[in-house]
Amino acid sequence: MDLSFTDEDRAFRREVRGWLQDNIPATERPHDFEGARAWDMAWQRKQFEDGYGGIAWPREYGGQGLDLVRQLIWFEEYAKAGGPDIGCGFVGINHGGPTLIARGAEAQKRRHLPKILAGEEVWCQGFSEPGAGSDLAAISTKAVIEGDELVVNGQKIWTSYAHVADFQELLVRTDPNSSRHRGLTWVICDMHSPGVTVRPILSMDGLAEFCEVFYDDVRIPIDNVVGEIGDGWSVAMSTLGFERGTGFMKLQTELSVALESLIEDAADLGVLDDAAIRSELGELRADVLAMRAMTYATVSSAARTDVPGPEGSMIKIFYADLAQRIHRTRMGVIGAHGLDRGGRYAYDIGEYLYSYATTMGGGTSEVQRDIVGERILGLPRNR
Amino acid sequence: MDFLPDAEQDALVEATREYIASRFPLIGGPGGLDDVRWKEITELGWLGLATDEDAGGAGATLLDEVFVFREIGRGLVGGPVLTTLAAGRLAAWSGQNRLAGELIGGQIRVARAIALPASNDDLLLIDGEQSGLTLLVDDDRTALYTTPRNLESSPGLEDGTSVVRRRRSGLGAPFLSVDDPPTVRRLRRVLSILTCAQLAGIAGATRDLATEHAKNRVQFGKPIGAFQAIKHKCADMATHALAADNVTFFAAHMETVGTAGADYYTLAAAAHTRRAAFANARTNVQIHGAMGFTVEDSAHRFVKRTHTLCVTEGFDGAAELLGGLPNVDTSEGS
Numbered sequence: 001m002d003l004s005f006t007d008e009d010r011a012f013r014r015e016v017r018g019w020l021q022d023n024i025p026a027t028e029r030p031h032d033f034e035g036a037r038a039w040d041m042a043w044q045r046k047q048f049e050d051g052y053g054g055i056a057w058p059r060e061y062g063g064q065g066l067d068l069v070r071q072l073i074w075f076e077e078y079a080k081a082g083g084p085d086i087g088c089g090f091v092g093i094n095h096g097g098p099t100l101i102a103r104g105a106e107a108q109k110r111r112h113l114p115k116i117l118a119g120e121e122v123w124c125q126g127f128s129e130p131g132a133g134s135d136l137a138a139i140s141t142k143a144v145i146e147g148d149e150l151v152v153n154g155q156k157i158w159t160s161y162a163h164v165a166d167f168q169e170l171l172v173r174t175d176p177n178s179s180r181h182r183g184l185t186w187v188i189c190d191m192h193s194p195g196v197t198v199r200p201i202l203s204m205d206g207l208a209e210f211c212e213v214f215y216d217d218v219r220i221p222i223d224n225v226v227g228e229i230g231d232g233w234s235v236a237m238s239t240l241g242f243e244r245g246t247g248f249m250k251l252q253t254e255l256s257v258a259l260e261s262l263i264e265d266a267a268d269l270g271v272l273d274d275a276a277i278r279s280e281l282g283e284l285r286a287d288v289l290a291m292r293a294m295t296y297a298t299v300s301s302a303a304r305t306d307v308p309g310p311e312g313s314m315i316k317i318f319y320a321d322l323a324q325r326i327h328r329t330r331m332g333v334i335g336a337h338g339l340d341r342g343g344r345y346a347y348d349i350g351e352y353l354y355s356y357a358t359t360m361g362g363g364t365s366e367v368q369r370d371i372v373g374e375r376i377l378g379l380p381r382n383r
Numbered sequence: 384m385d386f387l388p389d390a391e392q393d394a395l396v397e398a399t400r401e402y403i404a405s406r407f408p409l410i411g412g413p414g415g416l417d418d419v420r421w422k423e424i425t426e427l428g429w430l431g432l433a434t435d436e437d438a439g440g441a442g443a444t445l446l447d448e449v450f451v452f453r454e455i456g457r458g459l460v461g462g463p464v465l466t467t468l469a470a471g472r473l474a475a476w477s478g479q480n481r482l483a484g485e486l487i488g489g490q491i492r493v494a495r496a497i498a499l500p501a502s503n504d505d506l507l508l509i510d511g512e513q514s515g516l517t518l519l520v521d522d523d524r525t526a527l528y529t530t531p532r533n534l535e536s537s538p539g540l541e542d543g544t545s546v547v548r549r550r551r552s553g554l555g556a557p558f559l560s561v562d563d564p565p566t567v568r569r570l571r572r573v574l575s576i577l578t579c580a581q582l583a584g585i586a587g588a589t590r591d592l593a594t595e596h597a598k599n600r601v602q603f604g605k606p607i608g609a610f611q612a613i614k615h616k617c618a619d620m621a622t623h624a625l626a627a628d629n630v631t632f633f634a635a636h637m638e639t640v641g642t643a644g645a646d647y648y649t650l651a652a653a654a655h656t657r658r659a660a661f662a663n664a665r666t667n668v669q670i671h672g673a674m675g676f677t678v679e680d681s682a683h684r685f686v687k688r689t690h691t692l693c694v695t696e697g698f699d700g701a702a703e704l705l706g707g708l709p710n711v712d713t714s715e716g717s
Contacts, residue, residue: 001385001386001387001388001389001392001446001632001636002384002385002386003384003386003633003636003637003640004384004640005384009384069384260710263706263710272706272707275703277706278702278703278706278707279702279703279706280702280706281705281706282650282654282701282702282703282704282705282706282707283654283655283658283702283706285651285654285705285706286630286650286651286652286653286654286655286658286701286702286705287626287655289630289633289648289651289652289655290626290627290629290630290651290655291626292633293386293626293629293630293632293633294625294626294629296384296386296629296633297386297387297629297632299384299386300384300385300386300387301387303385304385304387311625314618314621314622314625314626317618317619317622318622318626366611366615368618369611369614369615369618369619370611370614370615370618372617372618372621372622373608373614373615373617373618374614376618376621377590377594377608377617377618377621378594378598379594379597379598379606379608379609379613379614379617380598380605380606380608380609381609382605382609382610382611382614
């Protein structure tokens, strides 16, 4: 067991720290979606042009070809420097791109990966449906094969940034006689295709990133299928594996930054003299460190085996609960300031409201507990 | 960077677990540590793994000791193992190599004295029988005393153990006393981190016992572990145990490399493992149902041991102390 970073790693840390200090955008992210997209993509392009796009992605597709430790260092420094949320780049960088790297055909990789890194393509996810949430295998959006095309009809939901996206990782049922995990196909859908309709949904934090997407005879070239026709479930699971595994590298540092700013607020507001508050903050600090230690173990495990381990579900459960506790505690610390959405804690109130999504997004904590119970502990299924 | 146990550490864990399973059954085993087993653990080197070789130790690292103490927690090995180890370490740091050698060799066992609440003068002695010396660790000073004789004991929280009340003034002059603050804090960290390791071991053992029971106990025609009410409790136990392991490894690693902020990391591990062990020990009782409430099952022993460990090392106050510390940059690594 060894937690030491090499001299080269440390030099890399100093280098990215300096670059981030000089380059993190000073402008405010626009509130309209087209403006926000342009702002997010400009920042992504800047990272790419200066050699920090896709730290652990293969060099032949525009990445830096560095190891996961460098990726970890990048995320830690990024969060500490207060780097902006990845915004509408999230799915391309964290889901779609890694899935193409793992499962895509050569032509698909060459076409999309460099553009995702260069901030030229926005991706969105198309897994959940009104009737297929936690029970993802209940997907009913269907695709019929006609010649060299798939013809898609149905509906997806909870699709973040669908209204500004260029492409979608779309999970459809290609075998009408199939059920559950069989007969699904993972396909790249061009969001500008005729027959795609997008409706934004306002969420409790006041944002409208979520969308419903409707498909009416949408034609998708069969060459856009990732993996085999009918093998979409296994492709989708590899996508979720990335989200639940090494995706926590950045989130855990963000939690640490959020907690330390909360402790500063508590000191400013004079509540740190209260032993009960100190105790609550201390428990949160302990859990943030545990989260960091578990992330290091996951990164080490991924570096040894190349595959995110099942412990990703435990880290997700832990992270989601901890994020909610930190934001709830902040609302307690700021007291009546928390009722003023236009005041100095406006950002924190937004983060608090958003935190209700952490135990749902990417798979509810309840489903994660089923996964841990059944796949890690070997408890029997009850379905 | 590779934050997973290496092959040697895996082998150490396996050998230790095998030995404990064969000699310390969870039900019907020895209450404390009899002379035969005390000799065995001494020969295994448990009392001085990370103590300098000059002083009779094995020169391994605190992290290696963590792997052993996690098994001690898992198997609920009793007796003055940690206190004797700590006394040996203190003797070695003080240049008293002969005393260190005797402690590491198991010739002298060491009891622990802890202060009772609301009175700085009233002490409780744990593992007092058969202990030649007694360790007392205050905030700014630590000392070894000759264990008083003719002790009137009272039953301890853990079945088969006993405790003794004693006045501080009745301990007499210390046999060895250290009031150098960095050394006192360092000793507290060793005691804390190896206690965290035991709590992590408890979190892991109770996860395994509860899961096993949930697979075998049938109600409503199914193993109870098929029901989410039980399955999700087991999943949370697994999460707690994973977190407890890793935060302990992190603190032990930082102590081993001697980084600044070692007190912060140790307090974080203490606060976290305390909560993880209590949560899992309680849930383990609940999942075992009425059986878990009896002494015929081992579940009660994990609850009692968790209290003993947390009170002895003052873990109940760890979170409050941690919340009041200045931030340390936890992402630098070493």
